[in-house]
Amino acid sequence: MSNTPMAASPLTRAVLEIDEYVSGLGWDQPARLFALVDTARLRADQPSLADRLGLQNESESSGLTPIEQDEIPTDQPLDEFLGTIAWPDAVVGCALVVERLMLPPSAEAQVPQGLNDAKLAQWVAEHPDRQEVRMTVAVLRDGARDSALRLREKDSATEVLTGSDLVPGLAQALSATFEE
Numbered sequence: 001m002s003n004t005p006m007a008a009s010p011l012t013r014a015v016l017e018i019d020e021y022v023s024g025l026g027w028d029q030p031a032r033l034f035a036l037v038d039t040a041r042l043r044a045d046q047p048s049l050a051d052r053l054g055l056q057n058e059s060e061s062s063g064l065t066p067i068e069q070d071e072i073p074t075d076q077p078l079d080e081f082l083g084t085i086a087w088p089d090a091v092v093g094c095a096l097v098v099e100r101l102m103l104p105p106s107a108e109a110q111v112p113q114g115l116n117d118a119k120l121a122q123w124v125a126e127h128p129d130r131q132e133v134r135m136t137v138a139v140l141r142d143g144a145r146d147s148a149l150r151l152r153e154k155d156s157a158t159e160v161l162t163g164s165d166l167v168p169g170l171a172q173a174l175s176a177t178f179e180e
């Protein structure tokens with residue numbers, strides 16, 4: 001968490017830690033899913049795992065530890081995949097990292113009518129004002145949420161935008177993975 005502000009909430013720190021980790025892998029990455037577990041509970045319940053993760057000597061007692069999950073299937077729409085997830089009680093939250101193309105609000109009026117999803121994706125990909133963005137969105141069981149956005153053209157830890165409502169649809173989809 002070298003670039004993570006210490007004054008941030010545990011959820012914000014986890015989001016920024018995940019963003020920093022994924023940024024080190026470069027762009028054009030597949031979506032990545034992380035379980036968020038309470039660091040103190042992990043150290044108490046699974047000391048050998050905590051030791052392997054380098055958590056035994058951390059003094060923080062209110063932190064969250066992100067644990068990357070298996071690869072997300074590419075042959076299934078993301079929303080359908082998220083609908084299949086059931087988290088064990090030890091998981092207090094989850095986070096998802098996805099890369100997408102984004103257009104400025106001014107381009108909304110230019111969208112041709114009647115395009116199917118594939119044609120719309122192609123139109124966005126060819127638009128001169130498109131931006132590549134990496135979104136890291138995290139939610140907790142208690143409803144807290146946070147996110148980080150990183151533009152490819154401003155790929156720097158100091159240019160990462162954070163906020164709780166930056167990607168509300170994705171945050172809602174992640175929250176639904178905790179509903180019974």
